[in-house]
Amino acid sequence: MGKGAEGVTVEKLRIGQKVTVIPTDQNQNYFSTVYDIDDRGIYVPIPFAGNHPLVLSQGQRVHVKYMGEDSSYMFVTEAIGRKIEQDKLPMYIFKHPAEAAIQRIQMREFVRVPAMLEVQYLTLPEKDQGSVKKAYTVDISGGGMKIAVKEPVPQGAALLVCFSLYIKAKKKQQEFRLPAAAVRCTLVDDEARVYHVGLKFLDITRAQQDSIMAFVFERMVDIKRRQ
Incomplete structure (x- = not known):
């Protein structure tokens, strides 16, 4: 747990968690799962919308959305690199958001x-x-x-x-x-x-x-x- 926008307690992103990635210049949702998290950033295999991969350039900003137990969270970050491991999917590396930048977009009741x-x-x-x-x-x-x-x-x-x-x-x-x-x-x-x-x-x-x-x-x- 941490403190997000306006001091609201938020659930941090975890390895294995599903995420929705939305480029700030698009309205398309792309889906993936968090592969790893370390001091450098958040590692996410290239997200897809159907059969279409998300193509990002260095420094491009995106919205990342994920679900907690009772709430949904979203933050803005940027792609800071790529990583390709042998026999692994190519991944984007996203910059860690400041805890204060994470917004809880749902409370106990879901957005209708x-x-x-x-x-x-x-x-x-x-x-x-x-x-x-x-x-x-x-x-x-x-x-x-x-x-x-x-x-x-x-x-x-x-x-x-x-x-x-x-x-x-x-x-x-x-x-x-x-x-x-x-x-x-x-x-x-x-x-x-x-x-x-x-x-x-x-x-x-x-x-x-x-x-x-x-x-x-x-x-x-x-x-x-x-x-």
């Missing part, structure tokens, strides 16, 4: 972005296929989603939600089938009888969460670009 996605859901325990209902998301995060439904869902109810996300960086549609708990239900349109239900994902894997966060980050970039 507005998104309208079709969702199929049913109440658990699963009884029969006739109980499947359709809804649309209002927003989504790595920890849950808010859905718009035509009938109330009791607080604490256990649901199974099924949806898909197109991850541009991976150039593929990914399917999700996740258990979730209803944490709140609010009537938002009395005339149309529309309810907003806040859902918290349960038993979600880190890989699934990383994929959702990749979608969220891409969505944030798209929204910012249109503003």
Whole structure:
């Protein structure tokens, strides 16, 4: 642990940790894993976006994003060299960021972005296929989603939600089938009888969460670009 921006405690980057690298002059996400860390810098095998490698010149600046236990962190650094070991992948060496430069971009609650996605859901325990209902998301995060439904869902109810996300960086549609708990239900349109239900994902894997966060980050970039 260390102190990041504004004195906030941050989790330091670790060997083996997945990272997203975004050049400061691009909006493309590239993915890799930390290979090594020493006094010189952070060693990262060349990141890829699909089949496209990230090409960096000496001194080029990038955003590096990584996930902690409860938060997501990001810092700006620069490529200070390359390293190629025998029988190993070629790597970039990134300059260590000052702890004060590391920003925590999520607290205990994940960042949510507005998104309208079709969702199929049913109440658990699963009884029969006739109980499947359709809804649309209002927003989504790595920890849950808010859905718009035509009938109330009791607080604490256990649901199974099924949806898909197109991850541009991976150039593929990914399917999700996740258990979730209803944490709140609010009537938002009395005339149309529309309810907003806040859902918290349960038993979600880190890989699934990383994929959702990749979608969220891409969505944030798209929204910012249109503003």
